[in-house]
Amino acid sequence: MESHTSNKGTDLLGLHDMTSKDYYADSYAHFGIHEEMLKDSVRTGSYRHAIVDNSHLFKGKTVLDVGCGTGILSMFAAKAGASHVVGIDMSNIIDQAQKIIEANGFKDTITLVKGKLEEAELPIQQFDIIISEWMGYFLLYESMLDTVLLARDRYLKPGGLLFPDNATIYLAAIEDQDYKEEKINFWDNVYGFDYSCIKDIALREPLVDTVDLKSVVTHPYLIKQIDLTTAKKEDLTFEAPFTLTATRNDYVHAFLAWFDISFKCTHKGVKFSTGPHAQYTHWKQTVFYTPSTIKVSESDTINGKLTCAPNARNNRDLDITISYETEGERPVTMSYKM
Amino acid sequence: MESHTSNKGTDLLGLHDMTSKDYYADSYAHFGIHEEMLKDSVRTGSYRHAIVDNSHLFKGKTVLDVGCGTGILSMFAAKAGASHVVGIDMSNIIDQAQKIIEANGFKDTITLVKGKLEEAELPIQQFDIIISEWMGYFLLYESMLDTVLLARDRYLKPGGLLFPDNATIYLAAIEDQDYKEEKINFWDNVYGFDYSCIKDIALREPLVDTVDLKSVVTHPYLIKQIDLTTAKKEDLTFEAPFTLTATRNDYVHAFLAWFDISFKCTHKGVKFSTGPHAQYTHWKQTVFYTPSTIKVSESDTINGKLTCAPNARNNRDLDITISYETEGERPVTMSYKM
Numbered sequence: 001m002e003s004h005t006s007n008k009g010t011d012l013l014g015l016h017d018m019t020s021k022d023y024y025a026d027s028y029a030h031f032g033i034h035e036e037m038l039k040d041s042v043r044t045g046s047y048r049h050a051i052v053d054n055s056h057l058f059k060g061k062t063v064l065d066v067g068c069g070t071g072i073l074s075m076f077a078a079k080a081g082a083s084h085v086v087g088i089d090m091s092n093i094i095d096q097a098q099k100i101i102e103a104n105g106f107k108d109t110i111t112l113v114k115g116k117l118e119e120a121e122l123p124i125q126q127f128d129i130i131i132s133e134w135m136g137y138f139l140l141y142e143s144m145l146d147t148v149l150l151a152r153d154r155y156l157k158p159g160g161l162l163f164p165d166n167a168t169i170y171l172a173a174i175e176d177q178d179y180k181e182e183k184i185n186f187w188d189n190v191y192g193f194d195y196s197c198i199k200d201i202a203l204r205e206p207l208v209d210t211v212d213l214k215s216v217v218t219h220p221y222l223i224k225q226i227d228l229t230t231a232k233k234e235d236l237t238f239e240a241p242f243t244l245t246a247t248r249n250d251y252v253h254a255f256l257a258w259f260d261i262s263f264k265c266t267h268k269g270v271k272f273s274t275g276p277h278a279q280y281t282h283w284k285q286t287v288f289y290t291p292s293t294i295k296v297s298e299s300d301t302i303n304g305k306l307t308c309a310p311n312a313r314n315n316r317d318l319d320i321t322i323s324y325e326t327e328g329e330r331p332v333t334m335s336y337k338m
Numbered sequence: 339m340e341s342h343t344s345n346k347g348t349d350l351l352g353l354h355d356m357t358s359k360d361y362y363a364d365s366y367a368h369f370g371i372h373e374e375m376l377k378d379s380v381r382t383g384s385y386r387h388a389i390v391d392n393s394h395l396f397k398g399k400t401v402l403d404v405g406c407g408t409g410i411l412s413m414f415a416a417k418a419g420a421s422h423v424v425g426i427d428m429s430n431i432i433d434q435a436q437k438i439i440e441a442n443g444f445k446d447t448i449t450l451v452k453g454k455l456e457e458a459e460l461p462i463q464q465f466d467i468i469i470s471e472w473m474g475y476f477l478l479y480e481s482m483l484d485t486v487l488l489a490r491d492r493y494l495k496p497g498g499l500l501f502p503d504n505a506t507i508y509l510a511a512i513e514d515q516d517y518k519e520e521k522i523n524f525w526d527n528v529y530g531f532d533y534s535c536i537k538d539i540a541l542r543e544p545l546v547d548t549v550d551l552k553s554v555v556t557h558p559y560l561i562k563q564i565d566l567t568t569a570k571k572e573d574l575t576f577e578a579p580f581t582l583t584a585t586r587n588d589y590v591h592a593f594l595a596w597f598d599i600s601f602k603c604t605h606k607g608v609k610f611s612t613g614p615h616a617q618y619t620h621w622k623q624t625v626f627y628t629p630s631t632i633k634v635s636e637s638d639t640i641n642g643k644l645t646c647a648p649n650a651r652n653n654r655d656l657d658i659t660i661s662y663e664t665e666g667e668r669p670v671t672m673s674y675k676m
Contacts, residue, residue: 031536038528048529075531099535190376191386193413197437198369 034070034093037133040282042272044072047133050163050263050270051076057161057265058082061128066117066151067144071097071110073131078109082129086122088113117147127155131163137208138286139169139259140308141338142316145226146233162228166262169224170275173244173294173302174215176253176287183207184289206320206338207287211256213276217296218244220275223257223306237309244302252294252302255322258285288336294326302326311337372408372431375471378620380610382410385471388501388601388608389414395499395603396420399466404455404489405482409435409448411469416447420467424460426451455485465493469501475546476624477507477597478646479676480654483564484571500566504600507562508613511582511632511640512553514591514625521545522627544658544676545625549594551614555634556582558613561595561644575647582640590632590640593660596623626674632664640664649675 038044051058051073058080065074068087074097077085087097087110094114101110113120130151134144152162187199223240262271274283294302304324311317318338325331376382389396389411396418403412406425412435415423425435425448432452439448451458468489472482490500525537561578600609612621632640642662649655656676663669 031539034536035524039524044529070528070533070536072529072531076529096536096539100531100533103532103535186373186377190408191382191410191414193410193438194441195408195438197441198372198408198434201369201434 031070031093031096036282038070038072042274042279042281043133043283046261046263046270046272047073047131047163048076050266051080051131053268053270054266055080056267058129062086062124062126063129063131064088064122064124064127064151064155066130066132066148067134068097068112069093069133071101071106071112073133074110074112075101075104075106077129077131078106082109084124085110086113086124086127087111088115088117088120088122090114090116117151122155125155126157127160128157129161129163130156135167135259135261135283136316137283138206138257138318138320138338139167139224140236141286141318145228145231145236146315148228149231149233152228161265163265164261164263165228166264167226167228167259168222169257169259170220171223171242171244171306172216172220172256172276173218173246173252173296174211174254174256174287175217175250176211176215176289177251177293179209180253180289203289203291204334204336206257206336207289208284209287210280210284211276211287216256216276217248217250217252218246218302224308239305239307241305242303244304246296246298246300246302249297252290252296254290255288255324256285257288259283286338288320288322288334290324291332291334294324294329296326300327369408369431369434374620376408376410380612380617380619381471381621384599384601384608384610385411385469385501386414388604389418389469391606391608392604393418394605396467400424400462400464401467401469402426402460402462402465402489402493404468404470404486405472406435406450407431407471409439409444409450411471412448412450413439413442413444415467415469416444420447422462423448424451424462424465425449426453426455426458426460428452428454455489460493463493464495465498466495467499467501468494473505473597473599473621474654475621476544476595476656476658476676477505477562478574479624479656483566483569483574484653486566487569487571490566499603501603502599502601503566504602505564505566505597506560507595507597508558509561509580509582509644510554510558510594510614511556511584511590511634512549512592512594512625513555513588514549514553514627515589517547518591518627541627541629542672542674544595544674545627546622547625548618548622549614549625554594554614555586555588555590556584556640562646577643577645579643580641582642584634584636584638584640587635590628590634592628593626593662594623595626597621624676626658626660626672628662629670629672632662632667634664638665 060083063077063082063085065087068074068089071087074085074087094112098112111123132148134148136143187195221242221244223242258275260273274281302324307321309319311319320336323333398421401415401420401423403425406412406427412423412425432450436450449461470486472486474481525533559580559582561580596613598611612619640662645659647657649657658674661671
């Protein structure tokens with residue numbers, strides 16, 4: 001897959017080049033993530049569409065923006081007629097957000113609070129609407145969903161609205177021979193040396209990357225649906241059985257996961273997908289390589305189970321296991337950490 | 339420039355996604371930087387060429403590898419006949435390096451030490467050769483050169499060899515209208531909002547990126563030469579006058595810097611360049627946008643001065659200023675932080 005461009009490598013240049021996190025947090029580079037998110041037109045355009053094109057829902061309402069970043073969603077809400085918007089973020093980016101809302105004349109309509117929602121004192125206690133762009137890779141990696149659910153329980157009026165209000169995770173299987181060679185088997189022979197100890201680690205770390213639709217060899221399977229209006233934090237630890245049906249004779253080298261987001265409460269039910277069939281987003285898709293290649297024929301099924309739980313040491317990281325079996329093969333269970 | 343692919347954005351996804359540095363340091367992603375460095379064939383191939391093809395220099399010699407990472411250079415030295423190699427690195431990667439040298443049968447030839455060279459106890463006190471891949475973006479950003487010079491003064495035998503032993507930094511001016519629009523002027527209008535406060539910060543942060551040779555509108559000018567056999571730490575803070583001569587009529591939007599590395603002590607004087615005229619390396623080039631566009635005609639000169647000093651708060655970061663003037667224009671001084 002030529003289109004593959006792993007960001008794992010470049011990611012860590014960021015870490016590598018950073019010897020003082022505080023210092024770095026003030027540098028422009030720290031805003032690079034916001035540049036990428038703002039330039040993700042599927043993401044930002046969908047929120048704008050859901051908010052600005054639904055001013056009938058926002059006119060005169062109070063709005064809480066959880067993890068407001070540069071304040072773009074707060075400004076969309078203000079533009080849509082919100083009576084007052086409170087944006088909260090624990091990152092230094094909020095200092096720039098304050099300059100931005102002032103430069104755009106929202107000083108009186110938008111109040112920004114720097115800190116953790118869990119601890120912060122908000123100027124308003126009950127909101128009509130909560131907006132948040134909380135999604136991470138694989139939907140839940142590093143996601144702020146737990147914070148959004150807390151905000152809902154603590155600050156949303158009965159019958160209040162959540163933007164977005166629905167999320168679904170899908171799973172499929174892909175043919176990925178060439179890229180698996182480059183990313184995984186590469187470690188078998190590095191300038192003639194055996195680096196297989198790193199291969200073992202690489203195999204257990206899901207790869208965030210773009211995958212061509214033509215690599216998908218099974219129908220997608222919905223493994224998790226989250227209704228934000230009713231979901232509980234415990235729902236983010238889950239076990240999901242799946243059945244993947246092959247659409248052609250091929251070889252499977254990995255499972256692929258992606259998510260869809262919808263704003264069901266909007267007039268036209270704005271939604272977007274981060275799947276391989278949809279337009280590029282900065283979330284790309286998530287690839288889970290299998291320890292060995294699976295041979296499938298059209299209409300064959302791969303039956304299995306995916307479990308997902310926050311990592312014990314760092315609850316924004318995820319422990320994921322995928323167990324699967326195919327006709328006549330021994331069952332396999334693979335654990336991943338992301 | 340279509341080929342532009344900024345890594346500033348993706349870099350920081352790494353930072354963004356990291357809530358526990360220690361935890362992260364153990365994850366595969368932490369090794370992503372090593373994957374990128376190993377797959378940089380100009381970098382790793384040049385070191386292999388300089389070391390393995392010069393076994394007459396390594397046979398029976400003691401070698402110190404400063405910042406050994408996965409141990410690839412140490413293994414090259416062992417393969418070239420070194421009697422003993424000591425590799426030192428403060429990163430967790432050295433735990434994998436230990437497994438790698440054992441898997442490749444170098445357990446007795448290579449000794450790995452985890453820690454800072456400044457504080458570590460080495461099993462050998464005097465070495466015949468010091469090898470190190472210490473270079474960062476713009477040669478000196480996050481570079482380990484100061485540590486390599488310390489290693490030279492403390493551990494290198496009189497007349498001992500340094501791999502590499504020479505580095506030079508070059509400057510040129512480039513036409514970069516389209517990309518400056520995308521990276522800098524983007525902030526003037528973000529979904530109709532004024533984000534210019536971020537534009538000001540963006541302008542002062544050099545951009546690490548690949549630039550097409552055809553964008554270069556002046557002759558390159560050598561602004562800094564470092565002879566590692568004699569350089570002192572103080573030499574890494576410098577002031578360099580420059581004169582850039584335009585090769586055609588065009589507009590200048592940025593200065594461009596890159597570096598060359600050479601192993602003069604080798605039989606054929608192995609060298610490589612990270613310039614826009616050379617094959618891609620993970621160091622790419624470094625772009626310094628000018629506050630305003632400079633109009634140049636063929637053979638016009640841009641006279642100026644570049645100063646470079648370690649940042650006071652974080653000595654692996656750099657404070658860089660570029661002062662320049664062109665015929666009939668007011669002198670400009672721009673300060674950058676990277």
